[in-house]
Amino acid sequence: MSEFITLEMIDEAVAAIHSYTQRKPKIGLILGTGLGDMAESVSPADIIHYSKIPHWPQSTIQGHKGRLVIGDLEGQPALIMQGRAHYYEGYSMPIVGFPVRVMIRMGVKVLVVTNAAGGVNPDYEPGDVMLINDHISLIAMGGLNPLWGPNIDEFGERFPDMSQPYDQELLSLAKEIAKEKGLSPREGVYVCLAGPSFESPADLRFLHTIGVDAVGMSTVPEVITARHAKLRVLGLSGISNKANLDGSTVTTHEEVLEAGKILVPKMDAIIRGVIRRL
Numbered sequence: 001m002s003e004f005i006t007l008e009m010i011d012e013a014v015a016a017i018h019s020y021t022q023r024k025p026k027i028g029l030i031l032g033t034g035l036g037d038m039a040e041s042v043s044p045a046d047i048i049h050y051s052k053i054p055h056w057p058q059s060t061i062q063g064h065k066g067r068l069v070i071g072d073l074e075g076q077p078a079l080i081m082q083g084r085a086h087y088y089e090g091y092s093m094p095i096v097g098f099p100v101r102v103m104i105r106m107g108v109k110v111l112v113v114t115n116a117a118g119g120v121n122p123d124y125e126p127g128d129v130m131l132i133n134d135h136i137s138l139i140a141m142g143g144l145n146p147l148w149g150p151n152i153d154e155f156g157e158r159f160p161d162m163s164q165p166y167d168q169e170l171l172s173l174a175k176e177i178a179k180e181k182g183l184s185p186r187e188g189v190y191v192c193l194a195g196p197s198f199e200s201p202a203d204l205r206f207l208h209t210i211g212v213d214a215v216g217m218s219t220v221p222e223v224i225t226a227r228h229a230k231l232r233v234l235g236l237s238g239i240s241n242k243a244n245l246d247g248s249t250v251t252t253h254e255e256v257l258e259a260g261k262i263l264v265p266k267m268d269a270i271i272r273g274v275i276r277r278l
């Protein structure tokens, strides 16, 4: 299989989805590790397993259901990904961004991305929600950019601007809604690493020094892909564990999944509130 993706591949995936649903989603929502339950209350909905969609990257890890839920969310037509693929699973970065390109061809204009992340900011506690106001794309700086390969002009230009990866209006709206709901989310910078190993204490001290608040292994590829086509993006990190800056604690996938249970209602309230007011 070519590592580049083509418009034909994307449109084959769009055609397959259209054979299961007539809905025309305007909002895309990507649910990260342990956060998939947010889609359970969407009904009526058309549900499509990723395995039925050509070229679509499958999620191979626990905590990712691997299906699309297409239905109305707070009165708005939405396409929800219950789980995503990551670079560390063996997918090229353009393939990690593939689902977003399918959404774009289907007419999605706003992308909401969520993830589970480690809190690098020492003030953060497990169970905190962080609204992402910027990211450090260490993974892309290292050469792994989702736009690697021939530019597909139908989406955007060769050298896309990245001065506002996260939409200021959506961020303000999210803060307003959180306040109304009595929630006090954090706001900060997310970094995407390749994974799958968690960070060493020195890695974490480095990340802290360069201005990272939360660390994870996702989201940035999808955000860069979305911004290439000028989608408006809202990003939320669910802090699942405190980063281990002094090497005194151990990070596990189980604690990441466990934190999801506390995080889902908070993130659900903020996301639904924002979508309702779009």
Ligand code: HPA
Pocket (backbone or CB within 6 Å): 116, 117, 118, 119, 198, 199, 215, 216, 217, 240, 241, 242, 243, 251, 256
């Ligand atoms: N590091 C990287 N990715 C993560 C973490 C972490 O501590 N927690 C959840 N995803």
